[in-house]
Amino acid sequence: MLTRIDHIGIACTDLDAAVEFYRSTYGFEVTHTEVNEEQGVREAMLRINGTDDGGASYLQLLEPIRDDSPVAKFLSRNGEGVHHIAFGTSDVAAEAEEIGQRGVRVLDARPRKGSMGSTITFLHPKDCGGVLTELVQAAEAPAEHA
Ligand code: CMX
Ligand code: CO
Numbered sequence: 757m758l759t760r761i762d763h764i765g766i767a768c769t770d771l772d773a774a775v776e777f778y779r780s781t782y783g784f785e786v787t788h789t790e791v792n793e794e795q796g797v798r799e800a801m802l803r804i805n806g807t808d809d810g811g812a813s814y815l816q817l818l819e820p821i822r823d824d825s826p827v828a829k830f831l832s833r834n835g836e837g838v839h840h841i842a843f844g845t846s847d848v849a850a851e852a853e854e855i856g857q858r859g860v861r862v863l864d865a866r867p868r869k870g871s872m873g874s875t876i877t878f879l880h881p882k883d884c885g886g887v888l889t890e891l892v893q894a895a896e897a898p899a900e901h902a
Pocket of ligand 1: 765826840881
C-alpha cells in the first residue's frame with residue numbers, strides 16, 4: 757500500500773541557491789543533506805510535515821554531480837523544475853512487483869539506496885502519464901514508531 761507523498765523531487769542547477777529560495781520564501785529548513793553517488797546527485801531534504809503512517813513528507817532538492825546523470829540530462833532538456841514525485845510504502849520491493857505486474861516498467865531490477873537510509877525504486881514516466889514516479893521505503897522507523 758502507498759500511504760503518503762514521501763517527497764517531490766526538484767531539479768536545480770545550484771543547490772545552495774535553491775535551499776536559500778525555499779528558506780527565505782517559505783521558511784522551510786534543511787533536515788538532511790547527502791551525496792548519492794549512484795544517483796549522481798547532491799541533495800537536500802526539507803521536511804514539510806509528518807504523516808499518519810509515522811513517516812513524513814519532504815521536498816527533495818537535487819543538483820547533479822555528473823553530466824551523464826538523470827538530473828543533468830533533465831536539466832539540459834527542461835531547465836529547473838519538478839523532476840519526480842515519490843510515494844511512501846512500508847515494502848518497496850512488494851509494491852514495485854505488484855505495480856510491475858500491472859504493466860508499468862520498473863526501472864530498477866532491485867531497489868536501491870535513497871535519501872536518509874531509505875530504499876527506493878523508480879517507475880518509467882512514459883508508463884505513468886509523463887510523471888517520473890519513485891517508491892520509497894523509509895529507513896527503520898525510530899523506536900517510538902516501532
Ligand atoms: N519526468 C518526466 N518525463 C521524463 C523525465 C522526468 N523526470 N525524464 C525523462 N523523461 C522523458 C523525456 O521527456 C523523454 O520523453 P520523449 O521521448 O517524449 O522526448 C523520455 O522520458 C526519455 O528521456 P531521456 O532524456 O532520453 O531520458 P532517459 O530515457 O535516458 O532517462 C529515465 C529517463 C526516467 C529512465 C531516467 O531519468 C531514470 O532512470 N530516472 C530514475 C533515476 C533518477 O531520476 N535519479 C535521480 C533522482 C534520485 C532520487 O530521487 O533520490
Ligand atoms: Co527522490
